[in-house]
Amino acid sequence: MRKVLLVLLIVLFSTLMFSQTIKVLAWDDAHTQAWKALVEEFEKETGIEVELELIPSTSMLQKTSLNVTENKANYDLVAIDEGNVAKFGDLLVPYKDWPEGDVYPKVGTQDIPAAIFASAEWKGENVGIPINGNMYVWMTREDIVNNPEYKEEFRKQFGYELQVPKTLDQLMNMAIFLEPKGIFGFAPFTFNSEGATCEAVMFFESFGTSVMTMKDGQYEVTLDKEKALQAIMFYKDLLEYSPQGAMNMGHGARIAAFSDGLVFSMFQWPGIVPSHEDENESLVAGKIEYTAPPAGPDQRAAVRGCWILGVPKASDNKAAAAEFSYWLNNHDAGMKLADEGMTPVRTDLLQNEELMEESPWYAGMAEAGKYAVSRPNRTTHYPEYSEIIKNNWLAAVTGKVAPEKAVDTMVSELNKLLEKYE
Amino acid sequence: MNSIHSKRSLRPRKRGRPFLYFIIPAALTVGVILVFPIIYGFGLSFFNWPQVDDGTRAFIGFKNYLDLFQDSLFWRSLMLQLGFIFIAIPIQLVIGFFVAILFNNDFPASGLLRTLLLLPVFVLPVLSGLTWKLMLQPRYGVITYLLSQIGLEFPQGILSDKSLAYAAVIIQDIWRMWPFMFMILYAGISGISKDLIEAAEIDGASFYQKTFKIILPLLRGTIATAILLRTIDALRIFSEVFVMTKGGPGSDGTMLFSLYIHKQAFQFGKLGYASSMAVVLIVITLLFAFGLVRKNMDIDTA
Numbered sequence: 001m002r003k004v005l006l007v008l009l010i011v012l013f014s015t016l017m018f019s020q021t022i023k024v025l026a027w028d029d030a031h032t033q034a035w036k037a038l039v040e041e042f043e044k045e046t047g048i049e050v051e052l053e054l055i056p057s058t059s060m061l062q063k064t065s066l067n068v069t070e071n072k073a074n075y076d077l078v079a080i081d082e083g084n085v086a087k088f089g090d091l092l093v094p095y096k097d098w099p100e101g102d103v104y105p106k107v108g109t110q111d112i113p114a115a116i117f118a119s120a121e122w123k124g125e126n127v128g129i130p131i132n133g134n135m136y137v138w139m140t141r142e143d144i145v146n147n148p149e150y151k152e153e154f155r156k157q158f159g160y161e162l163q164v165p166k167t168l169d170q171l172m173n174m175a176i177f178l179e180p181k182g183i184f185g186f187a188p189f190t191f192n193s194e195g196a197t198c199e200a201v202m203f204f205e206s207f208g209t210s211v212m213t214m215k216d217g218q219y220e221v222t223l224d225k226e227k228a229l230q231a232i233m234f235y236k237d238l239l240e241y242s243p244q245g246a247m248n249m250g251h252g253a254r255i256a257a258f259s260d261g262l263v264f265s266m267f268q269w270p271g272i273v274p275s276h277e278d279e280n281e282s283l284v285a286g287k288i289e290y291t292a293p294p295a296g297p298d299q300r301a302a303v304r305g306c307w308i309l310g311v312p313k314a315s316d317n318k319a320a321a322a323e324f325s326y327w328l329n330n331h332d333a334g335m336k337l338a339d340e341g342m343t344p345v346r347t348d349l350l351q352n353e354e355l356m357e358e359s360p361w362y363a364g365m366a367e368a369g370k371y372a373v374s375r376p377n378r379t380t381h382y383p384e385y386s387e388i389i390k391n392n393w394l395a396a397v398t399g400k401v402a403p404e405k406a407v408d409t410m411v412s413e414l415n416k417l418l419e420k421y422e
Numbered sequence: 423m424n425s426i427h428s429k430r431s432l433r434p435r436k437r438g439r440p441f442l443y444f445i446i447p448a449a450l451t452v453g454v455i456l457v458f459p460i461i462y463g464f465g466l467s468f469f470n471w472p473q474v475d476d477g478t479r480a481f482i483g484f485k486n487y488l489d490l491f492q493d494s495l496f497w498r499s500l501m502l503q504l505g506f507i508f509i510a511i512p513i514q515l516v517i518g519f520f521v522a523i524l525f526n527n528d529f530p531a532s533g534l535l536r537t538l539l540l541l542p543v544f545v546l547p548v549l550s551g552l553t554w555k556l557m558l559q560p561r562y563g564v565i566t567y568l569l570s571q572i573g574l575e576f577p578q579g580i581l582s583d584k585s586l587a588y589a590a591v592i593i594q595d596i597w598r599m600w601p602f603m604f605m606i607l608y609a610g611i612s613g614i615s616k617d618l619i620e621a622a623e624i625d626g627a628s629f630y631q632k633t634f635k636i637i638l639p640l641l642r643g644t645i646a647t648a649i650l651l652r653t654i655d656a657l658r659i660f661s662e663v664f665v666m667t668k669g670g671p672g673s674d675g676t677m678l679f680s681l682y683i684h685k686q687a688f689q690f691g692k693l694g695y696a697s698s699m700a701v702v703l704i705v706i707t708l709l710f711a712f713g714l715v716r717k718n719m720d721i722d723t724a
Contacts, residue, residue, distance in 0.1 A: 061691075065474040087474040087691075190582075192670025245560035248582030248671055253559065380476055383689045391673040398582070400672060 020320045021049040026079035028054035031132055034340030042327045046103050048320045073312035077321040082119045082306050083377045089122030092310035099319045104326035111346050115372035119306035128310035129325050133345040135372045136267040136293055136302040137364040140164040143287040144264055165265055165294040175241035178264050185241035187257050187266040191250030197386045198303040200393035205373045206296025207231040211389055212376035218422055219376060221414045225407050232396045232403040247398045267293055270343050273361045290364025292371050302368035381421045388413045467698035473691035486698035495674060503679035507656045510595045518603025526611050542598045551662030554594040581667055584675035591663050591676050603648050610644030650714045657707050679703060
């Protein structure tokens, strides 16, 4: 009896001594609920226990800032919104220093598109690993594109095939063509929030100019006035072919307009796309084609806003935390996680036919990933820069201020802020 | 002599102690929940205190306050906030007062109607904001539709125009909170002796005379209480405006004071600067409260 007790004690002691537990902080939605559903599988495979704390995304910044500092890490792995990478970048272990995984291989740009991998970049090196492929996906109504009457009429009027718009000029032509038929060519994002900054960045980049560019670790305002004006004027013209309320349109109104079948083509964030494909919520479910955004005169630009996973420098369980990240980005686990609701970030998963059948927008995401562009958010004061971009962009496109004046004000206010902070 | 004196002086203290014990839990609760955050916030207002500790947290004296007074958006948000109070609350008061007078007379189903009228107060502010946003939606909003039926068209939506959005926010608040005024004033009017009113009627007083010469003077304290409570509430209005407009359209269309504080604290991460604004808000609230209490509640006349 004594021997049995002794053996049990030894087993208990060694379990306590050698089993590892990592604490993970992440936002709470379908993606991370998928982690929760399958985390036991990871624990069995690796012997690492995971304490997963999921909280509303709006509380993530506050919670992370209180729990991850230079000397303290109450979590071994934290999810960080790309916009906050600058705030925590210095506190995270550079990805090149993450150890190789014992069970799951370390992932790299061979697995995840480089433009998406860059969402974890801080001061020239990656400080984490992207965990969801969150960037603009372009949605176009397939049933309209394939309507034989429309096709013929459009060819007669414009001399080329009605199709998923490959360029912004094509989008404009199609918007003009569809207007008399009661279909709006485009649905903008003009509500007073970060989405408007994303629109500005997408259109400026498509027209060949960046609001701010990082040079030698410092941001500079690089907005080309002429190109910026072209972008603004083009967007203003597009608003003429947008649904009622286009001057103050946010997610809710855009989702409703597209799902009601009123809109031909627009961008959407992947997290929202499933509602358009839900027959109970959308009249256009199964009628949407997903691609990268149409190209402007300069390039295609899909605004990116991924979450990354970072390991705090002060964590005591760096290797185990890295292992968990590799599991999340592993091909086989990714297949199962995708089934549970996680949007993958790996190219092979986004292009997997089985998954694409369930989630047809993955192909669009994989395509958009090639053209991902970031906002100028590699500074701790990004929200203030974004505010200036957003306010002046909205003032210009909604006609409250002359575009020339809005661009001048944007540039001068950004420069003032740069002087103040950088 | 000394010992007698000390025994006597001890007695009241002994009697007083049990009361103190009863107060302690409440005092502690108020201290932890209310007093400590105010003191902490006041202290924070003298610091540069970014939300994420990037090594720049430091004592900066009155700099936040000096910056505040040079911040044009601060003044704009303050003006919008005061405008909101001075427009919404008098209208709520007038509606609440006359409806209270109406309900002071018995008529069929008055009890049921009185209860139904209170419903908007029970609607959560955030739900009220979302509902109004929906009703004002340009394509399927019921208010937009009704307005279009009388020839008032807003193809771009009421909330996309600064002045209209500001008006909409105020109307939403009037709709939600006038029954609160009604509730308090009705209680006040019910407390006025019927004999007084009847005596006035026998003397041939008109409705105007009864209302403005008898009821209003007797309701002064009640009205002051109602205004005070509403003003305090209106000074911290946030969620309904946040969901309706997020402070827009544009950068400042409906950027009320509490929204601007929220923006500075949780969007820009400037907790010190936001705290200095919160201190200003507390001072304004106290000034309002002091003015109303002093003038209308006869507290200092003893």
